[in-house]
Amino acid sequence: MDKNQATGLILFAAVLLGYSIFFAKTPEPIDVQEGKEATEKVEAAREADVAEDISTFQLPDSLLDLQALQKFGAFAALTKGEANTYTIENELLAVEISSQGGEIKRVRLKEFTTWNKQPLYLLDENSSSISYTLPTRQGDFDLNEFFFQAKSSTEERDGVTLQVLTFTAQADQGSITRTYRLAPNSYALEKGIAVDGFRQQLMDGPIAINWEDRLKKLEADIEESRRKTNANWFFASDSYDYFGVNSNKSETLSEPVRWASFSQRFFTSAILADGEPFLNGRIAQDTPSDTLSVKNMSLALALPLAEGQNELRYYFGPNNYKILKTIAPSFEKNVDMGYFFVSWVNKYIIVNLFQFLERYVSNYGVIIILIVLIIKLFLFPLTYKSYMGMAKMRVIKPEIDELKEKYGDDPTKMQTEQMKLFSQLGVSPISGCLPLLLQMPFLFAMFFFFPNSIELRGESFLWAHDLSTYDSIINLPFTIPFYGSHVSLFTLLMTVSQIAYTKFNNQLSTQTGPLKNLGYIMPIGFMFILNSFPAALSFYYFVSNMVTFGQQALIKLFVDDAKVRQKVEENKKKNVNKKKSKFQQRLEDAMRAAEEQKQANKKKK
Structure with a gap:
C-alpha cells in the first residue's frame, strides 16, 4: 500500500466515525412484556413447524414396501393404490362402492326420503361397515385393506341389461375379484367373490363377513320405529327365526343360514346366499339409550368358497310384501302380517x-x-x-x-x-x-x-x-x-x-x-x-x-x-214334535250327571 492509499483509508474511516457519532439515533428501551410475547411466539412457531414436519413426515417407499411385505407377504402388492368411489345404480337404487376394499360405502333409495325430506340412505360410512376377511397362513386379512381396480360394464341376461361393476386386486401370485350386478327396477344387488391363485398362502376355510349397523332414524316417531325393528334370519333347513322387537340379545347361528336381515318399520337391509349357504354365524341387536340410532345390529357369517368363489345378494329396499315375496323363501316375513289366525x-x-x-x-x-x-x-x-x-x-x-x-x-x-x-x-x-x-x-x-x-x-x-x-x-x-x-x-x-x-x-x-x-x-x-x-x-x-x-x-x-x-x-x-238331536241329548246327559255329582258331594259333607 502506498502513501496515497493509506491517506485515503484514514480519511474514509474518519468520515464513518463522525457520521456514527453525530447522526445515529439513540436506542429505544426494550419493553420486557413485548419481549416475552415475542419469545412465546417464536417458541409456538417452532413447535408448529416441528408438528408439521412430523405430520408430513413419510417413511421412504422402500421401508413401506418392506413393512407391507412382512405383514401381508404375497398380498403386499394389493395394499398400494388410491381410494376412489364408484356408483352402480338403476331407477330405484344407488350404491356407492370404494376401490379400497371393493366394498359398499353408501346405499340410497331414490324413490324415498326420510321423515324430514332428506335423501334416504340405508347405509353410510358413519353408521355402518361391512368387511370380508380372508384366512391366510400369515393371519386373517381384511379385504378393506386392499386396493382394487374398478371396471364398469353391462351384461345381458334373459333379455335384460344388468349394470356391472367389477373390482380386481391383482398380485403376482393371484387375484381377488368382487363383482356387483344390478338389474333394472330391482332392489337386489348381486355380488360375486372369487379368489384366483394364492394357493400357498390361503388357508382352508370360509371368508368371514362382519356387518355392523347403527340403524339410522328414518321416521319421526323413534319409539314406534323401535317397536317395528328387529333382526331376522332363515336357516337352510327352511326354518325362520327372529329377535323380539324389544329384546337386546345375541344368538349363535350354529347351522347353515340362507339369509339374515335387519328389518326396520318400512325398510330392510339383508344379505342372502345365492350359492352355497353361509356355514354359521352370530347375530345381535340392542337398543341404545340415546336417539342417535334406532337400534344397533351386528352380524357375522361364514361364507364358504367352492373352487375359490361364491355368489350372494344384498337387499336394500322397502318392506313391500309383494316385492319381498319374490326375493327369497320366507323373506316376506320381514313384514309383520300378524299372528297365524x-x-x-x-x-x-x-x-x-x-x-x-x-x-x-x-x-x-x-x-x-x-x-x-x-x-x-x-x-x-x-x-x-x-x-x-x-x-x-x-x-x-x-x-x-x-x-x-x-x-x-x-x-x-x-x-x-x-x-x-x-x-x-x-x-x-x-x-x-x-x-x-x-x-x-x-x-x-x-x-x-x-x-x-x-x-x-x-x-x-x-x-x-x-x-x-x-x-x-x-x-x-x-x-x-x-x-x-x-x-x-x-x-x-x-x-x-x-x-x-x-x-x-x-x-x-x-x-x-x-x-x-x-x-x-x-x-x-x-x-x-x-x-x-x-x-x-x-x-x-x-x-x-x-x-x-x-x-x-x-x-x-x-x-x-x-x-x-x-x-x-x-x-x-x-217343531212341536221335533225329537232331540244327539248333541242336545248328550249335553242334557252331561248336565244331569254334573248335577247328580254335585248332590252326591253335598251328601258326603
Missing part, C-alpha cells in the same frame, strides 16, 4: 285388494273407505245373521223370564228347559255371537296391516299429514300416562262412534248386568291404545263402525220384531 286375511285378501285399488285410486284415504265398504259387503250375510239372532233372543225374552221364575232355583233344570225352548222355537243362543266372532280376524288383521303398510308412508288425508303415523290436532304441554302428549282426532272419532254403536247394539240385545256396560269401557281403552298408532288404523275403525251402524239401522227398517215373532211362532208349530 289373522295373517291369512292380510296375505291373501287385504294385500291383493289394496294393490288392486291402488291402480285406480290415488287417494289412500279413499282407498281405506273402499276397503271398508268391500269387506262389509262381503261380510253382510254374517252381519244380517247376527242381527237376526239377537232379534230372536229379544222377542223370546218373555218365555226365558218365565223359565227363570219357574226353575230359577235349579240351574240344571233351567238350562235343560231353555235348550228345549230354543229347539222348539228354532233359536240358537249363539247365533248372534258366532257371526261376530267370524268377523274378528278382519278387525284384528288391520291392527297389523296399516302400521306396517309402506304404501301409506307420507300420504296425507284430510288433516292427517301422514297416514302411517298418528294425526295430532293438539300437542299437549304434558304427557298423559298410556295416552301421550298429543290428541289424535281420528282416534277420538273412532271412540265416539264405537260408544254410539254400543248404545245402539244394547237396545237390540237381551244382555243385562256388567257385561252390558263392558261395551262402553272397551272404546275408552282403545282410545288410549290407538292414540299413538297410525291415523290410517283409527280412520279404518271409525269408518267401519259407521258402516256397521248404518247396516244395522237399515236391517231394522225392514225387519221389525213383529216379523221376527211371527217367524218364531212358525218354527214353534213346525
Whole structure:
C-alpha cells in the first residue's frame, strides 16, 4: 500500500466515525412484556413447524414396501393404490362402492326420503361397515385393506341389461375379484367373490363377513320405529327365526343360514346366499339409550368358497310384501302380517285388494273407505245373521223370564228347559255371537296391516299429514300416562262412534248386568291404545263402525220384531214334535250327571 492509499483509508474511516457519532439515533428501551410475547411466539412457531414436519413426515417407499411385505407377504402388492368411489345404480337404487376394499360405502333409495325430506340412505360410512376377511397362513386379512381396480360394464341376461361393476386386486401370485350386478327396477344387488391363485398362502376355510349397523332414524316417531325393528334370519333347513322387537340379545347361528336381515318399520337391509349357504354365524341387536340410532345390529357369517368363489345378494329396499315375496323363501316375513289366525286375511285378501285399488285410486284415504265398504259387503250375510239372532233372543225374552221364575232355583233344570225352548222355537243362543266372532280376524288383521303398510308412508288425508303415523290436532304441554302428549282426532272419532254403536247394539240385545256396560269401557281403552298408532288404523275403525251402524239401522227398517215373532211362532208349530238331536241329548246327559255329582258331594259333607 502506498502513501496515497493509506491517506485515503484514514480519511474514509474518519468520515464513518463522525457520521456514527453525530447522526445515529439513540436506542429505544426494550419493553420486557413485548419481549416475552415475542419469545412465546417464536417458541409456538417452532413447535408448529416441528408438528408439521412430523405430520408430513413419510417413511421412504422402500421401508413401506418392506413393512407391507412382512405383514401381508404375497398380498403386499394389493395394499398400494388410491381410494376412489364408484356408483352402480338403476331407477330405484344407488350404491356407492370404494376401490379400497371393493366394498359398499353408501346405499340410497331414490324413490324415498326420510321423515324430514332428506335423501334416504340405508347405509353410510358413519353408521355402518361391512368387511370380508380372508384366512391366510400369515393371519386373517381384511379385504378393506386392499386396493382394487374398478371396471364398469353391462351384461345381458334373459333379455335384460344388468349394470356391472367389477373390482380386481391383482398380485403376482393371484387375484381377488368382487363383482356387483344390478338389474333394472330391482332392489337386489348381486355380488360375486372369487379368489384366483394364492394357493400357498390361503388357508382352508370360509371368508368371514362382519356387518355392523347403527340403524339410522328414518321416521319421526323413534319409539314406534323401535317397536317395528328387529333382526331376522332363515336357516337352510327352511326354518325362520327372529329377535323380539324389544329384546337386546345375541344368538349363535350354529347351522347353515340362507339369509339374515335387519328389518326396520318400512325398510330392510339383508344379505342372502345365492350359492352355497353361509356355514354359521352370530347375530345381535340392542337398543341404545340415546336417539342417535334406532337400534344397533351386528352380524357375522361364514361364507364358504367352492373352487375359490361364491355368489350372494344384498337387499336394500322397502318392506313391500309383494316385492319381498319374490326375493327369497320366507323373506316376506320381514313384514309383520300378524299372528297365524289373522295373517291369512292380510296375505291373501287385504294385500291383493289394496294393490288392486291402488291402480285406480290415488287417494289412500279413499282407498281405506273402499276397503271398508268391500269387506262389509262381503261380510253382510254374517252381519244380517247376527242381527237376526239377537232379534230372536229379544222377542223370546218373555218365555226365558218365565223359565227363570219357574226353575230359577235349579240351574240344571233351567238350562235343560231353555235348550228345549230354543229347539222348539228354532233359536240358537249363539247365533248372534258366532257371526261376530267370524268377523274378528278382519278387525284384528288391520291392527297389523296399516302400521306396517309402506304404501301409506307420507300420504296425507284430510288433516292427517301422514297416514302411517298418528294425526295430532293438539300437542299437549304434558304427557298423559298410556295416552301421550298429543290428541289424535281420528282416534277420538273412532271412540265416539264405537260408544254410539254400543248404545245402539244394547237396545237390540237381551244382555243385562256388567257385561252390558263392558261395551262402553272397551272404546275408552282403545282410545288410549290407538292414540299413538297410525291415523290410517283409527280412520279404518271409525269408518267401519259407521258402516256397521248404518247396516244395522237399515236391517231394522225392514225387519221389525213383529216379523221376527211371527217367524218364531212358525218354527214353534213346525217343531212341536221335533225329537232331540244327539248333541242336545248328550249335553242334557252331561248336565244331569254334573248335577247328580254335585248332590252326591253335598251328601258326603
